Amino acid sequence: xxxxxxxxxxxxxxxxxxxxxxxxxxxxxxxxxxxxxxxxxxxxxxxxxxx
Amino acid sequence: xxxxxxxxxxxxxxxxxxxxxxxxxxxxxxxxxxxxxxxxxxxxxxxxxxxxxxxxxxxxxxxxxxxxxxxxxxxxxxxxxxxxxxxxxxxxxxxxxxxxxxxxxxxxxxxxxxxxxxxxxxxxxxxxxxxxxxxxxxxxxxxxxxxxxxxx
Numbered sequence: 001x002x003x004x005x006x007x008x009x010x011x012x013x014x015x016x017x018x019x020x021x022x023x024x025x026x027x028x029x030x031x032x033x034x035x036x037x038x039x040x041x042x043x044x045x046x047x048x049x050x051x
Numbered sequence: 052x053x054x055x056x057x058x059x060x061x062x063x064x065x066x067x068x069x070x071x072x073x074x075x076x077x078x079x080x081x082x083x084x085x086x087x088x089x090x091x092x093x094x095x096x097x098x099x100x101x102x103x104x105x106x107x108x109x110x111x112x113x114x115x116x117x118x119x120x121x122x123x124x125x126x127x128x129x130x131x132x133x134x135x136x137x138x139x140x141x142x143x144x145x146x147x148x149x150x151x152x153x154x155x156x157x158x159x160x161x162x163x164x165x166x167x168x169x170x171x172x173x174x175x176x177x178x179x180x181x182x183x184x185x186x187x188x189x190x191x192x193x194x195x196x197x198x199x200x201x202x203x
Contacts, residue, residue, distance in 0.1 A: 004052070007080060007089070022080055027091060029054070029076045030099070036068055041054045041093065043074065 001026045004045060054078055056093040064096065071102025143201035150196025154189035 002010075007027050011019050035042035054076060056065055068074070078091035162185045169177040 001077065004089075011083070016083075019083060023082050025080045026094065027078050027080055029052070029074075029078055029091070031074065031076075032105070033068060033070050033072050033074060036065065036070055038062065039055060039057075041056060041065070041068075041076075041096075043052065043054065043076075045052075 001028050003028055052089050052091065054091045054093050055081070056096075061093055061096075068096070068098065069102055071105055073099040073101075073105065075099055139201045143197045146197030146200035147193045148197075149193075151189050151193030153196065154192025155185065157192070158185035158188040 002025055004027055007022065007025065010022060029043065029045070031043035031045045033041055033043050056062060074096055076091075076096045077094040079094055081090045081092055083089050162181045165181050166178050169175075169181065
């Protein structure tokens with residue numbers, strides 16, 4: 001499983017078509033929720049808490 | 052970033068989440084619409100900490116910072132007061148010494164001719180009085196000058 005940073009690094013410099021190859025990859029996100037709706041969540045990337 | 056949570060099971064699980072909660076999510080990348088926004092589907096989600104816990108931690112951190120700043124301010128104030136007291140002490144001593152010397156010189160300039168005059172006309176009591184006066188004037192002038200310098 002990738003982290004968001006790893007995914008973003010892999011996509012840098014690639015075309016949309018090349019980026020499409022990464023669709024379906026599992027990514028672990030750690031963050032704080034900034035929005036919760038009936039269909040999606042929004043979050044900001046933060047450091048993992050110490051506790 | 053946006054994370055879509057499709058499916059009733061996920062939606063039910065998310066009822067216990069609110070804005071401000073810290074989470075760890077396993078997501079599936081679904082594509083990017085532009086260079087800034089990435090889109091994912093939610094696979095699973097785990098709550099790491101609640102918004103209330105974050106607020107409590109931030110409040111405690113703020114309180115600690117304020118206490119630390121207050122202690123630093125008090126320490127700096129005490130240090131300043133200490134330096135000022137030492138400075139005033141030495142200024143006062145310097146002033147007393149300088150004033151004393153100045154007072155002695157002035158008293159001598161005025162007193163010595165008087166001593167000779169009194170000695171010439173055989174007024175020995177006056178001679179002793181004038182010599183004591185020189186010492187008193189020197190002490191008084193020294194004290195006054197020292198006080199003025201320390202106050203400034």
